[in-house]
Amino acid sequence: MALTRIVTQASTFNTEFYRQAAGLGASMNPLSHYATSGAELELPASPEAALRTKREDLTRAFDGVAPTSDRLVPVYLPGGLKRVGQCKSVLVVGHTAGKHFSGSERSFLDMLDGLAAIGLNAVAALPQDVPAYTAEVAKRACQVVIAKYGWWRDNPVSAETLRRFEDIIFRTGVDAVHVNTIMLREPLIAAANCGVPSIAHIRELITHDEALAQVIGETPERIVEMTLERADWIIANSRATAECFHKEGFTHVVPNTTDFEALDIPNIVDPSAVRFGIISSNLPKKGIDDVIELARACEDAVPNSRFVIIGPENTFIDGLKSKQVRGELPSNLTFAGYADTPLEAIRMTNVVLSFSHFAESFGRTALEGMAACRPVIAYEWGALPELVEHGSTGFLIPYRQPLAALDHVRELCQSPKLIAELGRRGREAALEKFSRTRYAERLASAYSTIFEGDWPADPDVGDPTGGNTSLSDDIARSASSVSALTQIEAETSGMLVDAGSAAGLLVKKARALADRRPAPETLKVAYFCWHFPVPSETFVLNELRTLVEWGYDVRVFCKEIPYKDFRPDFAIEWERVSSPEQFAERLRETGRTVVHAHFTYPTVTNMVLPACELAHVPFTFIAHAQDIFRYKNDELNRIGEIGRSQWCRRVLVPSKFHRRYIAERGVPESKIVINPNGIDAKLYSDGKTEGRETRPFRRVVGVHRFVEKKGLIHLVRAAKNLENEGIAVDIYGYGDLEDE
Known part of the structure; x- marks a missing residue:
């Protein structure tokens, strides 16, 4: 079996990819490793093999599985582009993935090309895995995520989908979320919950699309309001x-x-049969009946006109073809079926028609026609007047009046030279306004604002201009400024680390949010800990220090005082209470208006919940570590009951994993707030010593409480081996295991 894998993958073996996948050192031969053990372990030999394996795993996971939440876990596939640490990353969410690449799929691919061109890492999300389309997306992205999610319809926001996207954002470490349509709600909400910018790439003119508004179940005005x-x-x-x-x-x-290079084809006109084509999804709203009406009028009036309907088969088209068999449609009309590419579709036409009944938000097939030197006849409706210049690149006619095109059809059929002239001017105009270079320039301008200018491209990504030197100077400057950037993004977590060339940021810059803390005089806080004060619980001490600095009236209550000689380095009062009844009494006596507690069990379960119920005082708490994850505590903490209490206002957790964990145990999602831990990066960057890396000795430093769960025994064991390498290990702290 291993030999078979070696033979079949030899032609596609990717040395550097395999070295990384197998975790090989520089001195090891990747091919030899694959032949001796990698094939037997079924390690992927190339990006294509990794993608294929992931897809097979996905298929096996889904086959015969009932539609439960287990089936809906996102699948992460490798992309064809290298993720560059210095560059910002964007989660780009597509709303469709079909076997036929319609305008939606092609626009999504253009977005990915554009992001790569301006030096941004793209992580692409798709609602299903259609192998041919997924492969095209993967070529243009650093990673592809296949996840189950639906469209905005007359239904509530899906809490499950919302959590799924929060997990995706957290796991991929993206800096922004960019959706491809107004029809996706949950990714935008998840972005807000995760504190990253959200971008809606809008392709719908909802105020002129009654059918879509009915699907969503809101008025057009309300849809606009909710989207904004x-x-x-x-x-x-x-x-x-x-x-x-x-x-x-x-x-x-x-x-x-669009791809102007691929569509740079001649427009060969047969004067005896000039072809007017509509290229669409072949739905009634695309104006198919309008084309038929025009064809019927031209059958005798313009005998050398031919009309071609290009698009997929469906029940509507089947019905029309039945009419054609019965002789009920004009003889100058042809159903050409679906074309795999825009090029194949455009080749069937000399002139492109656009007769949509809904207002086109752009007019992609019109642009593709212009790129291929085809004049366009379109309704003067929606965004099409932004593409077609009447009398210069084509003709605009009144909305829902297809017979107004008859004179233009006649004129074009009588003058193939006019078709060529309009087509030439159309391609020139389209290139000037809608080339890939112009697309990248506009996208760069948008993201420069979104990221406040902090998004330089990396030279390793490639030429941001796509080989076109006319791209704006702004993009070129951003590409050349990467050497000044001192932040690199760790691919596994999305966190930023010090690059070593300057005092770089150690954490991601927080999203700029309004200061919403209440005035100090409105709150009298009872801060409850089971033990207080504890020297190692720096997060507790830092929270209290901040509240005191902000001027809040804070008093600490605790069950035990284990370190009687320790005093915090700021002014704070604390007292011991022995029972919920005594705690409730002290809450009333000291006029406390809210309680905040650290840890669920036993802190909240045994003390805060019963005391607050007795005193009628609301409370918040943080669910953090062994208080919820330790098996015994998970059985005893009653966190779902606590979260549902009328006195529980909020439950704070450090991560998305915590949030999902306690939500599964019955805590209402509306009460869960993610409040990650943080550090003061300045304490570390200010201690930087230039040239430290040139010192003749190296040191590993650990700062911990000496307890078993910290795993210090492994560091102690490693120290013996590191000593031979000239690396010293220093451990600072205190605790029960210090003597040991």
């Missing part, structure tokens, strides 16, 4: 869309683009 509330930033694909979803100071226009 969810998204921090709006990227519109046309000026018309930007006017519909305008958010003052937070709106950018980034029109669609």
Whole structure:
């Protein structure tokens, strides 16, 4: 079996990929390792093999499995692009993944190309794995996530989907979330919960799309309002869309683009059969009946006109083809079926028609036609007037009046030279306005604002201009400034670490939020700990120090005082209470208005909950570590009951994992707040000593409480081996195991 794998993968073996996948050192031969053990262990020999293996795992996991939450765990697939630590990362969420690459799929691929061009890492999320499309997405992304999520319809926000996207954001460590449509709600809400910017890339003119508004179940005005509330930033694909979803100071226009190189083809016109084509999803709303009406009028009036309907088969088209068999449709009409690529579709036409009944937010097929030197006849409706210049690159006719195109059809059929001239001008205009370079420039302008200029590209990504030297100087400057950046993003966690060239940031910059803390005079806080004060519980001491500095009336209550000689380095009062009844009495006597506690069991379970119920005082607490994760405590803490108490206002947790864990145990999600631990990075950066790495000795320092759970025994054992390498190990702290 191993030999078979070696033979079949030899032609695609990727040395550097395998070295990383197998964790090999520089001196080891990757191919030899694969032949001797890697194949037997089924380690992937290339990115393609890794993607294939992941897909097979996904298939096995889903086959025959009931639709439970276990089936809905996101699957992470490798991407074809290297994730560059200095560059910002964006989770780009697509809303569809079909076998046929329609405008939605192609626009999503363009977004990924654009992000790569301006030096941003893209993590792509798809709602399902369609192998051909997933492969195209993977080529353009650093990572692909296959996750179960649905569209915005007349239903509540899915709490399960929301948690799923929060986990994805946390796991991938992205700096922003960019959705491809208004139809995705949960990713935008998850971005807000995780403190990263959210961008809605809008491609719907909802004020002119009654059918879509009915699907969503809200009025167009309310849909606009809700979208603007969810998204921090709006990227519109046309000026018309930007006017519909305008958010003052937070709106950018980034029109669609297309592959102008692939569509640079001749427009060969047969004067005896000039072809007018509509390329669409072949739904009634695309104006198929309007094309048929025009074809019927031209059958005798313009005998050399031909009309081609290009798109997938469906029940609507089946019905029309049945009519054609019965002779009920004009003879100059042809159903060409689905074309795999825009190029194949455009080749069937000399002139492109756009007769949609809903207002097109852009008009992608019109742009593709113009790129291929095809004139366009379109309704003067939606964003199409932004593409088509009447009389210069095509013709605009009144909305829902297809027969208004008859004279233009006649004129074009009588003059193939006019078709060529309009087509030439159309391609020139489209290149000037909608090239990939212009797309990248506009996308760069948007993200420069979103990231406040802090998003330089890395030279290793490649040429941000895509080989086109006309890209704006701003993008070029951002690409050249990466050497000044001192932050590198760890691929596993998304946290930032010191790059070593300067006093870099040690943590991600927090999202700028309004200061919402209540005035000090409105709160009298009872801060409860089972033990207090404890020297090693620096997070407790730091919280109390901050509350005191902010001027809050804080008094600490505790069950035990184990370190009687220890005093905090700030002014704080504390007292011991022996029972919930005594604690409740002291809450009333000291006029406390809220209790905050550290740890669930036994702190809240045995003391805070019963005391607050007796004193009628609300409380909050943090669920942190062994108080919820230790098996025995998980059985005893009653955290679901505590969270549902009318006196429990909020439950704080340090991470998404904690949030999911306690939600599964019955704590209402509306009460859970993620409050990660933090450090004062300045304490570390100020202690930096230049040239330290050149010293003749090296040292590993550990600062811990000496208890078994810290695992210090492993560090002690390692110290013996490290000593031979000239590395000293120093451990600082205190605790029960100090003598040992």
